[in-house]
Amino acid sequence: MQEPTLANRLLGIKSALPAGVELVAVSKTYPAEKIMEAYEAGQRIFGENRPQEMARKYEELPKDIEWHLIGHLQTNKVKTVVPFVRMIHSVDSARLTEAIQKAAQAAGRTIDILLEIHVADEESKSGWEPQELAEYVRSGAFDRMPNLRVRGVMGVATNTDDERIVRRDFEALRRIKEELAPCFGTDFDTLSMGMSHDYPLAIECGATMVRIGTAIFGARDYSK
Numbered sequence: 001m002q003e004p005t006l007a008n009r010l011l012g013i014k015s016a017l018p019a020g021v022e023l024v025a026v027s028k029t030y031p032a033e034k035i036m037e038a039y040e041a042g043q044r045i046f047g048e049n050r051p052q053e054m055a056r057k058y059e060e061l062p063k064d065i066e067w068h069l070i071g072h073l074q075t076n077k078v079k080t081v082v083p084f085v086r087m088i089h090s091v092d093s094a095r096l097t098e099a100i101q102k103a104a105q106a107a108g109r110t111i112d113i114l115l116e117i118h119v120a121d122e123e124s125k126s127g128w129e130p131q132e133l134a135e136y137v138r139s140g141a142f143d144r145m146p147n148l149r150v151r152g153v154m155g156v157a158t159n160t161d162d163e164r165i166v167r168r169d170f171e172a173l174r175r176i177k178e179e180l181a182p183c184f185g186t187d188f189d190t191l192s193m194g195m196s197h198d199y200p201l202a203i204e205c206g207a208t209m210v211r212i213g214t215a216i217f218g219a220r221d222y223s224k
């Protein structure tokens, strides 16, 4: 049997997503030609984790692509993405939130953001501690940031084969999203969770956006 093409893999995943679940094709480390293969198969939302790499690809590729930043963003890199980014999934501190507001205002843009929550067992995973975020939201900070549209919550589950733990993390994200929702308007409708190895479970737990890289593009080669 022939190897499925990139377009076959993409369309296979897409056609199995329930209505209302959006696909972010995570193209980090893959070259522009691979992104074009997915683009020609109809994909328009791409996720990157490095600001400079995303800016370079934005310059090179069709302008109707929606670029989503999914990786950690340093405040000094905010200006690199603010002119064109569609959504920042990885907003994980007050300092970063305020830096994005400031840059968005200067650029005359309104930017969709997600609040990244730390739910995984790993110390190293980034994100707000739920308590700390709840306090920040209750302080009314977002009322003073008219250039940010807070669209929801994002998270990464613990990297384990133990489905109970992964489910626990996804359910925690969903619960936090539901708890925060009354503090925001009807735009607060997004729950970004699930990657190549765990997205079916994420969808079962209520994901409205999944971030899938290797299952579409193949294994990444970090040596290049």
Ligand SMILES: *Cc1c(COP(=O)(O)O)cnc(C)c1O
Pocket (backbone or CB within 6 Å): 026, 028, 049, 070, 071, 156, 194, 195, 196, 197, 211, 212, 213, 214, 215
């Ligand atoms: C790389 C990455 C993904 C996609 O991971 P795959 O295993 O390639 O599907 C999703 N979310 C984040 C935050 C990532 O960094």
